């Protein structure tokens with residue numbers, strides 16, 4: 501019996517949870533070539549809102565592929581900064597996804613490729629050919645870039661995540677492509693692919709445990725009164 505209790509405590513400690521706490525985690529995935537929108541349907545916590553000790557939301561956005569061509573067709577040199585990739589936003593009409601500072605947890609998350617080029621005046625090509633050949637042109641080939649993060653939901657909104665049923669998170673992925681300076685510079689973009697996930701986690705003390713604890717403290721009171 502003593503061994504069993506010790507083992508239980510050890511496993512709880514290993515998971516980083518206090519005794520009686522359970523972490524309920526759901527991860528849903530999205531993928532595509534932006535711009536796209538995907539609804540992700542999560543389950544609410546099936547128990548009571550009073551069981552909840554924390555709600556956290558994490559995101560992961562990975563871009564891959566794509567390219568951005570710059571081609572200076574002007575008679576003067578051009579120094580350009582190229583940025584391209586994808587932006588992630590996620591909102592829900594059923595639950596509030598705001599952190600302790602009342603900021604949106606998933607808002608304008610950007611995974612981008614960036615580079616700067618000093619392009620010489622036009623050389624060896626004309627208009628509308630988007631020629632990446634140096635030294636008046638360049639191409640930024642998209643690398644695999646990951647942006648991940650997350651935050652805790654403000655306790656004011658935890659009850660929205662309880663009571664069973666589902667809620668929908670609308671994922672919106674947008675293509676980003678920008679150039680700092682484009683006077684006389686032609687650009688051509690091949691879009692990135694965006695993959696990612698959203699994870700919703702509930703840290704809870706299920707009602708059974710809390711009622712057992714209440715029972716124990718009630719017994720303790722009764723015992724004290726008798727003395």
Ligand SMILES: [Ca+2]
Nearest residue numbers: 571572573622
């Ligand atoms: Ca050119």
Ligand SMILES: [Ca+2]
Nearest residue numbers: 623624625636
């Ligand atoms: Ca050229």
Ligand SMILES: [Ca+2]
Nearest residue numbers: 571626629630
């Ligand atoms: Ca050209």
